[in-house]
Amino acid sequence: MTDPREQPPGNRDLRPGTDPCYKCGTCDASCPVADVDEDFPGPKFQGPEQWRLTRGSDRDVDPSIMACSNCMRCDGACPASVPLSQLHNTARGQYVTNQQSAFSRPAIRNRLLANYRRGAALAARFPRLANAVANNRLLRWAMDRGLGITADRELPTFATQTFRSWWEDRGGADASRERAARNCEDDPPVVAYFHGCYTNYHTVEVGKALVGLYESFGYAVTVPPQACSGTPMFANGRLDDAKREHERTLAGFRDAIADGAPILTSCTSCSMALRQEHPELFDLAGIDELAGNTWDALEYLRVHEDLADRLAAATPEESSTYVYHAPCHARNQGLARQARELLADVSGVTVTDVGDSCSGISGTYGWKAEHYGHSMAIGEPMFEHMETAPGDTGLTECPTCAMQMEHGTGYEVEHPIVVVADVLGCGLADGAYEITERSG
């Protein structure tokens, strides 16, 4: 069988992938965008129908593909396992390559948003300046009018020290092995952490918590060189950019892949990209191995260690109450209920799930001026649920969902890894490098 991934990206034939579709429309019923955007025809049209209707050189893609937020709810809803994300990502890539002028305003804006990492890398060198400039009103007004990046959102704050810089200062992999060895009878097994951009530049505490947590279970953490997961690039049809980034990541993780080390993520969109989206689209050396070894950080411990038991036995000093939102990308990975299940047994911790609503931001989607209204309309049920649920701290795995939760409710939002690490007393608060010895 010819692998469509070997075909030229601008002219791939994914029609055979539409074979499983039996037209039930479950995908359309699950689509948050179709719910609020009258002009969006829904995933069944974007995927199986549009693909099947192409013939020969009639490969023009309906422009509405750009209004898909790539939340991938349809992928998780489809009872027939139609590869919707592959169909959508490829169609979007073909639209951008073949039909969108590279110098049009949306193209320039989307390129900028998709390649956020580059700007962030620069800004992170001067975090205080960047934070001051980022929310300058005049600049934001110009970004909105000039580029179509909404001025209604607050740009995320840059951490004063990036995660990688903290990691290096701390002594890198050697230091981690040393610490892990204290909690491990033999040579500590090695895990490789794909932190992603957001943890590196903004929510550094998530990375620190992960390191502390894993070391407490006796794992030596490594943090290989890495690039963007590709998530924002897929959503903006920039497949060449995504491929370029992933080639860098694969090079950085070469040893981890060769050793079969578990690859951990703390962002469910990063794990979705590594596990599913990249292997669906590209045929690169090591891509399937990396995908097969990638785990959500809590999921790995849950399956391989006695995380659930330790959580059940934990006795946190303070009680806490969270309203949890499951990111759409967590759903497709079977992770939608993981955080609440794990925390359900912890005494003093209350988690209310806000249900199956989508936050509406979907990474870059909610940053686009023309979609900001849709994004907030999609998020409305989540905001309402959050406000009626007990507690005023949000909880989610996805950094942009967190951004939306904060934006819509003003709540602080935590990451489950941070909560778990705190509950188990192995978190690494800023500046604190102490490791709690594993008991028993």
Next chain:
Amino acid sequence: MPVHTDVLVIGGGSTGCGLARDLARRGVDVVLLERGHLTQGTTGRMHGLLHSGARYADTDPESARACIAENRILKRIAAHCIEPTGGLFVSLPDDDPSYVEEKRDACAACGIPTTVLTGAEARERAPYLTPAAEAAIAVPDAAIDPFRLCVANALDAIDHGARIEPHTEVVSIRREGGAVTGVAARQARGPGDRGRAPTYSQGPVRGDLVQYRADIVVNATGAWAGQLAAMAGLELNVRPSKGAMTVMNVRQVDTVVNRCRPKGDADIIVPHETTAILGTTDEEVMDPDAFDEQPAAVDRLIDELAALVPILAQARSIRSFWGVRPLYEPPARRTTDPTDISRAAHLIDHGHRDGLDGFLSIVGGKFTTYRQMAEETADLVCEQLSVDATCDTAEAALPGSEDPERLDDGMDRFGLRSPVARRSQQRLGDRTQAVLDGKAVNPAVCTCEGVTRAEVRDAIASCGADLNAVRIRTRATMGTCQGAFCAFAVGNDLHPAHDETTATAALDELLDERWKGERHALWGQHLAQAMLGYAIRGATYDWYGDDEPDWTAFAGGATDGD
């Protein structure tokens, strides 16, 4: 009152419709009778290949030359029915490599342009072709929609004064002295005015036996020609041969793919509209209306053709159908293997052959050369009627293909998604604007094929309450779901122009027809589809229930009247 005309054409396939068009354009008064809907016989049951002639170049150069000539003509006059896909003859390791050159040389001798490709070059044109392909010859084969072509011929014939009478079955042939002078036919089976669209006929009432009188009756019934001739008391050695074809859910190839070997079954894949059709087998049958349809033939097509395009082995089929070739063999020859019977056309003047004047039979031949067969027949008809008019069907474009420049104009106006607009335009040709423009609420009725309500209603206006006729005009219900979701929606558009009884009977007829092919695809993904459709019709709609219940016995949970 008998209906009088100069010429009666019996058979609404490609030859009959082409002949009606040709005669009408020459000013001859013509009526065409078809027992079902147009194309219901062999024309609607073929793989949709417009031959380049390459297939016959080495064995039957005369047919090959005719094919390439007609191939060029049809690409001109029927552009909206044809997709210029090109074709490949692909040589696999098991095939004799010297045959590639033989085929190429034979094509050259017949004037068929070819390009010899390496296996890798062939795979650029057909990415799912097997990596084992060693070489291929590219030829100007094309894909053609036989339904649209026939309907366009019929439309043009009507525009030139012909009458086309579908659902009109000849029951006897009238002989007077040494001549055929007409037929008796039964019109419009079924309820209401189904199949009796106002544009086609203001004729008699349904169910009536109608007498037709004509100077000449032409038997253009293809595989059924022997049966019709028998009504006139004549023997005609038609040897119908069945061929199985399997329809895949998607196009695995965008070019015709033939196996490059001298002779064989199950050796062609034709991209057809949104599908790919696998063909075919060749087996003689006694009765073109009654023969077995065996799953083994479907398995054979898939297994054999998976050697050319391996993903076929796992791909979803949505139906299979069997066509009956109208093979004809002059008496005296007694070919045993039907694949050896010539595909040549034979025009038989029964006055000359049997001493029965006013009766012609056109048999044998191929779909690709239908126009030429029609032309030769019309020439003879005109000669016998002393009509002095020349044929212009090779030059005059068919309705829908008359103004190709208009095709790409302003699709945005119709407010349709681009693939739906594109497909609508590909089906409607230069009628697109007339059909779609100004239709305010125009939802897609059949989402698999991108057919909108406006197109369905346009088809209903031209062919009445015959949903199979609507289907062949629009492709509605011919896609992935095979009508599981859309058949009811398509049927809804019959109402209120047609009454409930008619609309419901027409829907049942469509569902029956869909099942006839779909039942041959009941494994894998399509079995799930078929089960879902069956569950909707059964569990949700109780569509098959026809009882008259004691209503009061079914008041479970009713709150009123307690």
Next chain:
Amino acid sequence: MAIEDDVLVIGGGLAGMTAALAAAAAGSSVRVVSKAESSLGHASGLLDVLGRIDGELVSDPYRAIARVDTDHPYAMLGTDRVRQAMDWFDGILGDAYTGDSHTNALVPTIAGTVTPTARYPRTMAAGLASDDRSTLLVDIDRMPAVDAPLAAARLEAAGVPFSVRGASITMPGLATDITRSHFARLVDRNETIADEPIRDQLAAAIASVHDGEARIGFPAVLGLEQPAVVIDYLSAALDADVFELPTDPPSVPGERLTRLLEAALDDAGVRMTAGVPIVDVNAADGRVRDVRGTHANTSVPYRADQYILATGGLVGGGVVADRSTVHEPLFGCHVSQPADRADWYADTPAGPHAFPRFGVHTDHEMRPLEADGMPTFVNLRAAGAVIGGADFPAQHAGSGISIATGWHAGRRAAEAIDR
């Protein structure tokens, strides 16, 4: 290590959710793992038990159970268990559903037919065909699957005991190809469409075609969250009893039922993991030890003491066929079948077909049996459409089979747990 529970239910449809609720009610820790979000939205939302037997419409579903074939799942359960399961399930449904234990109802559908069912959403209650009040059916011009005038004409032709008329309305503010779920959500939120709240606009549009009929039927799109509120509002505005007509998929009442059951599962403490197809089984000594799910290329182990196979039938993927054989793909349970594919189907769409009956066969404990009559695994039970022997669309028995087999399998699994 594996993710561990007492009972692992594989499949999140009606049977799987019912089995999980039954097992949890019996005190087990239960997980439902499903390959995707529940596709119960396929279903019309009607809950039938037995509507036809040998083609004949039956009024009392329980009495008709005596007439099913010996390999039918109801024959395996017996009438009493089916009744107990339905009675128990009524408690879960609460006010959302109605119906009578011993009498089927005939519910009008968007196709202009009436369909027999034992339970139906309360939103459909005013529409029963046994009710002789005059009726107006209404459709929206941009939903091509529904044509109210034709549906009304079909009902009239079927001889329903009430006068019925159909009319189409147009609502200019709506998208041309609006989906049912989108419409339902607009109604839920009472969004403003073309400068008017949609419920008011809908009431006004229906009023313009209403001619004093006592009740008004509309396709089942009147909100996902609080259809009763919408129906009460419209009924008051129109001075007529408004009711819904069941549709083909995607079905809004099916989606409401999904939500209702998911809430019940949450309340019962059942854990749910969606998006993880179970692809691999590890068994030894006639017992399933653990199973592996895969999602997005990573393999995750699940372990339980008892397993319930509720993966659905041909549509759900619990039973699959290639060109020569039919099989149960996960545990490899025996599926009996005609040898020749030509015998899988009848030549007309109405059947009787063999394929709807494809599935596993079980013992009284709901354990799938091998060809030799022995259980495939001692700790594996089956529920729902994966069980063969019933032509559920023809018999209008799909929901009842899922509920009754799910209930029985769930209870038995809970009882069998080795503590």
